[in-house]
Amino acid sequence: MSLIAENKSAVTQTLLDQLQNNASKVAFMPDSEIVSAIRYLEDKGIPNNKHEDYKYCNIEGILRKEFKSVEQSFNALIPEDIAPLKLEEAINLVVVNGNYVSALSEKMIVRGLTVKAFNELSALEKNLLSSQAKSESDALIALNSAFCGNGLYLEIENANVIPMPIHIIYVNSGNGNCVVNTRSFIRIGPNAEATLVESFYNIGNSKVFSNFVSEKLVEENAKLTCFTFQNEGSLSYSVHTNQAKIFKYGNYSNMTATLSGELVRNNHNVVLAEPNCEAHLNGLFITQGTQQVDNHTLIDHQMPNCESNELYKGIAKDKSSGTFNGKIFVRKDAQKTNAYQSSKNILMSDDATINTKPQLEIYADDVKCSHGTSTGKIDTEALFYLKARGIGEDTARKLLLQAFAQELIDKIEIPTLQERVLHLFEESL
């Protein structure tokens, strides 16, 4: 028993030492936060599969195996590297290896939109950082709080509606094994409205462990529509934590498309903090090779009359594995809650694995909550129908898988992004 405990802290300790040696002298988080984050990490360690929330996703094992030594050296990026990643109809902002780079970003003056790097924040704004994603709730948030770079702060002021999507490109460019802690803070002021695209890429040919944390505040009667596009390539191991808080009449929605990445872990936590707000989480993944995708959602219904909806679909090929773990938490005061959760998966190979764990924890009686999950193979009758009409088996199978995913791809309202997702999705088939 004690041996395991020692090993556990050893992995965390090695990582901490290496990161501390390489860390820049400037810290972007409040000092007290960094101290408590490191203390939490040293105490709890990076989670492994003994940890209930990481049962199907052994982060510690990956760090032990793939990131024994961390070099933290990066290639510089030029505008030409970024150009193909941009979305033409959006305002493109660029975050490289955890730091907001205004030189690569587009400067557009849009009423009500403020974009800053963490080191430009006022004391008041700085205090907002880590107000949502708490170090003591998860070791990976703690890791991020302790070592995050000069992240991005984005704010939409009261009652402004941003007419075009805002596209944040998070790109890592490691040269040698790296651990990148990227962080962003998004605040949508009362009555404001915005569409946000967050894309994740990895340029370079070395392994990167990317630990991303984003805090999102959707204030009274505000609306935030997010699209997350994950295409980090086979050298990337990433954890994405989204911590959102929604206020009265607020509306938050997210659609995550995971198309590549050796390991992708999504922690999507939404707090419905005031009455009458809603949240919609959607996700689509397709995995192949030895890829691993783990979608984890937590919707915390704290107040009455809120609504939440989740739809996650996945296709697992080869030796890959996909996980959906969704939790709906309805507190005592959250009467008249409507919560719906659905996860549908298709297994394409006998070596692939799908794990699902849809959880309901309910403490209020006047609620309507339901969840459903199904896992299976391609409908043989549908396949037969197509084959009988002269469509080859391969084409027929692709057609059916596309139809399976279409419902989610349709949710991406930005044409260029939708095309990009569809293209990659078809390629993966």
Next chain:
Amino acid sequence: MANEILEEHIQNEYKWGFTTDIDADEAPKGLNEDIIRFISAKKSEPDWLLEFRLKAFRNWKNMVEPQWAHVSYKKPDFQDIIYYSAPKPKKELASLDEVDPEILKTFEKLGISLEEQKRLSGVQSNIAVDVVFDSVSVKTTFKETLAEKGIIFCSFSEAVQEHPELVKKYMGMAVPPTDNFYAALNSAVFTDGSFCYIPKGVRSPMELSTYFRINASGTGQFERTLIIADEDAYVSYLEGCTAPQRDENQLHAAVVEIITHKNAEVKYSTVQNWYPGDKDGKGGIFNFVTKRGICLEDNSKISWTQVETGSAVTWKYPSVILKGNNSVGEFYSVAVTNNYQQADTGTKMIHIGKNTRSTIISKGISAGFSNNSYRGLVQIKKGASNARNFSQCDSLLMGDKCGAHTFPYIEIKDKSAVVEHEATTSKIGEDQLFYCKQRGIDNEKAIGLIVNGYCKEVLNKLPMEFAVEAQKLLAISLEGSVG
């Protein structure tokens, strides 16, 4: 209105809460190797069984109590429990007349009159009962009738003496002594239980039943049930439990193992009604039970049906390991919690063989300040082609101070598997109540009606005698829970 009814219900005390004055032969409190040797010697067990117990105990010492369940309770002090309590005088009993009349009176109070059973023997729809009193089997009825068919139905200790080869072969097959904390504890200290063997090609002519009762104070009940159905055999097995009303929490850690051979079928039904504690959550039984069946060979079937209304804390997951091809596992459950009861119950379906099927229907009802969780695992192993699972777990909430939770784990490693899971949580619809009331059915009866309708899918699976009892039990458990 709501409060009045609730009050009335709270007054409704546990009607099985009496103790029986009979001399009991007890071991000293505490647990160590000597106690285990004492129990083993008391029951004049063979050496291999003592070894089995000691091995389990040595493992248990290194194990920690599981913390993952969604329940909170004061950890039992394992040194403060009497691990052996047998009613005195303990001598061979040839007929019912020799059973301590006090015990017989207890059974009459409980509504299972052994005398009557005896008298009615020969009548078609009767049940053979094995009665376990403070972990020691008191009397098995209809033994002779069953023996004609070759069915062995006796207490576990008797089986150890008379059929050691069967016990040795099958014990620990479904639940190894090192399986989990409470199974290990049980393996070390179990005192008695029921044993049942249905030989090849025999359909049991009657329902077999075990009746458990904890009586002495400060004791824990650790019984073990082992059911074996040989090729083409069939048996329907019932289990019932009650306990006296006490302030302290008593521990019940049983193990039930079912093994089915080719084409065999076992149907296991439980109506669990241990003392749930009083309205303030004081006292009650801790029910930490490991139940597991193995469909060892092709085309076999194991079906668990449970109605859980008692116990302060329940921690129970009747499971099926579907090893044989085309084997079938079923789990039907109604779990009711009221006052401060906590239940964390569900099932595990492990698909190993080809074309295996499993069905899970779980209905949870929480009222008062209680918490009711469904926790289940459906695992499709690699190579379990064409496995099929359907799960449905519904929760019904009565009152705003209780909780209903679902923790289903689904792990699939075979592409030809089809697995579905559905869950809903809701309360009794105002419109449903209104509809009943409009037709002159009062509130109380309307709730009973709706709840029984809600549980019907499960209650239908119970043998007739039990279904009636279960319906009554549901009504009593929930009386006045909604205003």
